[in-house]
Amino acid sequence: MRDSEFGFIAKLAAMFPAPEGVRGIGDDCAVIPRGDGRDTLVSTDLLTEGVHFLRNRIPPRELGWKTAAVNLSDIAAMGGTPTATFLSLAIPKDCDDGFLSEIMAGYADASRAYAAPLLGGDTCASSGALTLNVTVLGECPHGHALLRSGARPGDTIYVTGTLGESAAGWKAVQSTLPETDLTRALIHRHYHPVPRIAEGREIAACEGAGAAMDLSDGLASDLRHILKASGCGAGIDVNALPLSAQLRQFCKEYGTDPLELALCGGEDYELLFTLRPGTTPPVPCTAIGTIHAGSGLVWKGTDRDFTGFTHF
Amino acid sequence: MRDSEFGFIAKLAAMFPAPEGVRGIGDDCAVIPRGDGRDTLVSTDLLTEGVHFLRNRIPPRELGWKTAAVNLSDIAAMGGTPTATFLSLAIPKDCDDGFLSEIMAGYADASRAYAAPLLGGDTCASSGALTLNVTVLGECPHGHALLRSGARPGDTIYVTGTLGESAAGWKAVQSTLPETDLTRALIHRHYHPVPRIAEGREIAACEGAGAAMDLSDGLASDLRHILKASGCGAGIDVNALPLSAQLRQFCKEYGTDPLELALCGGEDYELLFTLRPGTTPPVPCTAIGTIHAGSGLVWKGTDRDFTGFTHF
Numbered sequence: 001m002r003d004s005e006f007g008f009i010a011k012l013a014a015m016f017p018a019p020e021g022v023r024g025i026g027d028d029c030a031v032i033p034r035g036d037g038r039d040t041l042v043s044t045d046l047l048t049e050g051v052h053f054l055r056n057r058i059p060p061r062e063l064g065w066k067t068a069a070v071n072l073s074d075i076a077a078m079g080g081t082p083t084a085t086f087l088s089l090a091i092p093k094d095c096d097d098g099f100l101s102e103i104m105a106g107y108a109d110a111s112r113a114y115a116a117p118l119l120g121g122d123t124c125a126s127s128g129a130l131t132l133n134v135t136v137l138g139e140c141p142h143g144h145a146l147l148r149s150g151a152r153p154g155d156t157i158y159v160t161g162t163l164g165e166s167a168a169g170w171k172a173v174q175s176t177l178p179e180t181d182l183t184r185a186l187i188h189r190h191y192h193p194v195p196r197i198a199e200g201r202e203i204a205a206c207e208g209a210g211a212a213m214d215l216s217d218g219l220a221s222d223l224r225h226i227l228k229a230s231g232c233g234a235g236i237d238v239n240a241l242p243l244s245a246q247l248r249q250f251c252k253e254y255g256t257d258p259l260e261l262a263l264c265g266g267e268d269y270e271l272l273f274t275l276r277p278g279t280t281p282p283v284p285c286t287a288i289g290t291i292h293a294g295s296g297l298v299w300k301g302t303d304r305d306f307t308g309f310t311h312f
Numbered sequence: 313m314r315d316s317e318f319g320f321i322a323k324l325a326a327m328f329p330a331p332e333g334v335r336g337i338g339d340d341c342a343v344i345p346r347g348d349g350r351d352t353l354v355s356t357d358l359l360t361e362g363v364h365f366l367r368n369r370i371p372p373r374e375l376g377w378k379t380a381a382v383n384l385s386d387i388a389a390m391g392g393t394p395t396a397t398f399l400s401l402a403i404p405k406d407c408d409d410g411f412l413s414e415i416m417a418g419y420a421d422a423s424r425a426y427a428a429p430l431l432g433g434d435t436c437a438s439s440g441a442l443t444l445n446v447t448v449l450g451e452c453p454h455g456h457a458l459l460r461s462g463a464r465p466g467d468t469i470y471v472t473g474t475l476g477e478s479a480a481g482w483k484a485v486q487s488t489l490p491e492t493d494l495t496r497a498l499i500h501r502h503y504h505p506v507p508r509i510a511e512g513r514e515i516a517a518c519e520g521a522g523a524a525m526d527l528s529d530g531l532a533s534d535l536r537h538i539l540k541a542s543g544c545g546a547g548i549d550v551n552a553l554p555l556s557a558q559l560r561q562f563c564k565e566y567g568t569d570p571l572e573l574a575l576c577g578g579e580d581y582e583l584l585f586t587l588r589p590g591t592t593p594p595v596p597c598t599a600i601g602t603i604h605a606g607s608g609l610v611w612k613g614t615d616r617d618f619t620g621f622t623h624f
Contacts (some may be wrong), residue, residue: 128440
């Protein structure tokens with residue numbers, strides 16, 4: 001569930017209060033307790049041509065991978081294990097069987113890689129855009145899901161992997177930049193996100209785990225969801241952000257700002273999480289700041305401010 | 313999961329075999345056993361403008377109701393109890409807040425009527441059509457879901473309610489027929505399907521229950537799924553079909569064939585089910601034929617043949 005759409009989601013959450021014991025709208029997944037000591041996790045995401053991808057640019061196999069992967073990333077964000085996926089497709093007339101088969105092959109790649117079988121779906125004609133919707137189910141031990149509301153003052157803030165490369169790749173696609181080893185690698189990052197399933201589970205199993213979510217809209221936007229849900233503020237040291245040599249190289253060559261891409265670019269699908277003070281991170285990650293009491297988001301090491309992006 | 317799209321679904325089912333003990337593609341819902349003696353049921357359905365509805369014709373509140381109801385109907389078809397829904401919306405720029413609020417009000421009506429809270433979703437811009445995807449979760453006691461494969465030779469075939477009125481309503485919408493009490497009532501049937509949740513549960517709890525599914529594509533098409541899954545044939549007595557006085561009146565006034573609408577029209581969202589010989593139906597319904605050994609679908613009382621419709 002994205003949160004950035006003009007308060008529409010907030011309105012829905014107010015219209016549909018979750019039943020007692022159930023977590024509904026507001027986290028990366030809904031959390032539904034069962035009678036067997038496990039919680040069912042559910043997330044749904046819609047990708048549509050012209051908004052999330054350009055059909056004549058993205059290789060269909062990558063589109064299939066990405067469609068599955070960005071949803072599996074929501075299960076990773078909760079520290080869960082994926083169990084099943086469901087796919088709906090609205091297919092324009094000019095989308096041929098070969099293209100569809102490639103989408104499904106990419107989807108199957110991700111499905112196999114994360115042991116998340118496709119158990120159902122729906123297909124129909126589309127009068128316009130190619131549209132794909134995935135719902136993913138997962139599970140975790142009861143009460144162990146990582147939530148956005150889990151941060152506390154004093155927590156250290158971490159991210160897995162590196163930031164901004166996917167956004168650089170998207171820039172390369174949008175601006176039809178020349179194909180080089182560098183642009184190819186960045187575009188691959190954009191098309192082929194890797195859901196941090198194993199990392200999410202390690203974090204959830206860690207004694208000192210705080211809040212977590214996956215980075216889909218960019219750290220500057222996404223971190224604010226954790227701060228709001230946890231009732232805290234934060235300071236982020238921009239000099240500590242994990243930026244790859246490739247990102248720096250790209251920004252140098254094409255006159256782009258690496259901080260802008262890393263903080264506001266979106267679609268990193270890395271995990272953003274907090275750990276109680278003194279906790280040793282259970283996964284490879286980078287400390288980028290600290291949760292503090294009160295509210296607000298302070299950027300250290302820069303005099304600029306950063307906000308996120310929105311698909312809406 | 314609709315089954316009529318050029319074998320695409322069959323191809324997917326072969327690509328994604330369900331894990332041991334899990335029922336995946338091929339029924340109205342996937343059936344996923346849990347550790348607490350219950351099975352989780354999941355279904356997903358996508359509705360898109362120009363294919364499933366005309367945005368400038370359907371009242372948005374009815375669109376919201378219908379979007380939820382047709383998905384809840386899949387839970388009814390399995391004899392389950394709905395527990396949660398998830399909604400994705402791709403929203404064109406010219407779709408204003410008032411229209412969206414009405415959609416959500418209709419969705420909330422159905423959500424409350426069937427105790428199926430909205431626990432999550434996704435919204436984004438659409439470059440073209442208004443598209444809605446719903447995933448619904450439900451549950452039932454382990455092993456008690458009604459399946460398409462449950463029919464046996466000798467079973468009596470039943471349907472709940474009456475057939476063809478929704479199709480007549482759709483005809484009235486499409487052909488912009490004059491607004492009368494009759495066309496209004498039929499259009500309401502089309503816009504306001506009633507998922508047979510209580511009936512589905514009664515049937516599933518019945519000792520002599522056989523196969524079941526909900527009628528979305530029309531009896532002539534849908535019954536073939538039961539026959540294929542069960543490895544049986546059937547004879548249907550067209551004179552026994554439950555046709556309302558309104559449907560007959562409409563067909564008389566507008567020169568349409570009631571059998572065509574009742575068998576091939578689609579979107580009835582009534583339950584089609586079988587019971588072992590001698591079983592007293594546990595819900596109001598009409599006996600319309602018999603399952604027999606072998607294969608094939610025989611129409612009694614007519615020399616015509618009927619096939620279903622497809623959205624594709």
